Amino acid sequence: MHRRDLLYRLDLQNFTRELLSLYDELIPTEEEEVRRRKFFSKLESLFERELPGTRLFLFGSCVNAFGVCNSDIDVCLSVDEEEPNKIELVVQMATILESDAMLNVQALTHARVPIVKFTEPATGISCDICVNNTLAVVNSKLLHDYAQIDVRLRQLAFMVKHWAKRRQVNDTYRGTLSSYAYVLMCIHFLQQRRPPILPCLQEMRPTYEVKVGSIRCAYYDQVETLRDFGADNKETLGELLTAFFDYWACQHDYNHSVISVRTGGYLSKNEKEWTRRIGNERHLICIEDPFEVTHDLGRVVDKHSIKALRAEFSRAANVIAFDFNPWATLFEPY
Numbered sequence: 001m002h003r004r005d006l007l008y009r010l011d012l013q014n015f016t017r018e019l020l021s022l023y024d025e026l027i028p029t030e031e032e033e034v035r036r037r038k039f040f041s042k043l044e045s046l047f048e049r050e051l052p053g054t055r056l057f058l059f060g061s062c063v064n065a066f067g068v069c070n071s072d073i074d075v076c077l078s079v080d081e082e083e084p085n086k087i088e089l090v091v092q093m094a095t096i097l098e099s100d101a102m103l104n105v106q107a108l109t110h111a112r113v114p115i116v117k118f119t120e121p122a123t124g125i126s127c128d129i130c131v132n133n134t135l136a137v138v139n140s141k142l143l144h145d146y147a148q149i150d151v152r153l154r155q156l157a158f159m160v161k162h163w164a165k166r167r168q169v170n171d172t173y174r175g176t177l178s179s180y181a182y183v184l185m186c187i188h189f190l191q192q193r194r195p196p197i198l199p200c201l202q203e204m205r206p207t208y209e210v211k212v213g214s215i216r217c218a219y220y221d222q223v224e225t226l227r228d229f230g231a232d233n234k235e236t237l238g239e240l241l242t243a244f245f246d247y248w249a250c251q252h253d254y255n256h257s258v259i260s261v262r263t264g265g266y267l268s269k270n271e272k273e274w275t276r277r278i279g280n281e282r283h284l285i286c287i288e289d290p291f292e293v294t295h296d297l298g299r300v301v302d303k304h305s306i307k308a309l310r311a312e313f314s315r316a317a318n319v320i321a322f323d324f325n326p327w328a329t330l331f332e333p334y
């Protein structure tokens with residue numbers, strides 16, 4: 001082996017070691033999990049009393065395996081009505097939470113998805129509650145199930161989410177991508193490795209099926225049978241993170257391609273009819289939602305934020321390729 005290759009390999013090993021130690025730091029502690037569970041049971045009792053006949057479900061990073069320590073808690077209120085008045089319910093929840101002495105209660109009635117936000121004083125836990133967002137509960141389960149197949153998905157997604165938060169490219173209100181979109185990018189990326197690290201669960205015989213409105217959500221969810229799926233691929237976290245940024249910096253075809261976790265591959269913008277701008281929706285980076293297939297998670301990205309996003313992908317790829325201490329520089333706050 002050439003001396004240069006040897007040095008490169010040692011660097012990669014070191015890079016992986018540093019990333020894995022950051023991963024360990026980001027995992028929520030058992031104590032935090034217990035605190036969250038207690039918080040949620042208290043909330044359930046409050047709602048049983050004040051809004052009988054409704055149910056609460058957890059979704060998002062507190063159940064999808066991609067939550068780092070001190071994340072917010074996402075809750076969905078489920079009411080047995082086809083078209084409930086979500087704004088009214090959000091206002092009603094705000095009143096209930098205020099009378100229960102919760103802090104910073106805010107009813108965001110005009111958001112795309114109306115929510116009530118608040119903080120529990122005893123634990124400092126922040127929580128958002130939305131109404132009848134069943135698809136989010138189902139897509140959180142899909143993400144959770146993918147995470148059980150190969151630990152490298154959770155490791156990679158923790159690094160990418162941490163990087164996106166530090167570099168300020170994780171804010172849909174400012175035209176960059178949601179955490180949910182980044183996790184889908186990681187799943188898709190691991191489906192594409194050769195040999196693949198993840199299968200495509202929606203292309204397998206369905207063992208789980210629900211209907212949300214007119215959308216059929218079906219996939220193979222007996223993931224405990226797939227624990228060895230990625231075993232032939234020996235890539236380390238350092239190699240995967242390097243390849244991930246390299247893909248989004250240099251290889252992705254932003255003009256024509258749509259990434260699709262649902263099919264485990266690529267679709268064309270033409271076949272999705274995502275070639276034209278409609279209203280505020282542009283399709284400058286295309287990420288198909290696995291269930292709501294008309295939904296492009298990249299639609300929030302505009303002509304300014306796409307530049308910022310791509311500049312950050314390039315910066316990350318360059319830092320990893322050329323920086324002496326990439327693990328430190330990569331996550332430097334923007």
Ligand code: ATP
Nearest residue numbers: 059060061067068071074136137139140178179180
């Ligand atoms: P974080 O740790 O940053 O809070 P998160 O996993 O909770 O990450 P968010 O982007 O806050 O991710 O989204 C919470 C959940 O809401 C996601 O897991 C997903 O189920 C759902 N969700 C978010 N954005 C969308 C979207 N555009 N379309 C469909 N579902 C979405």
Ligand code: MG
Nearest residue numbers: 060061072074
């Ligand atoms: Mg969240």
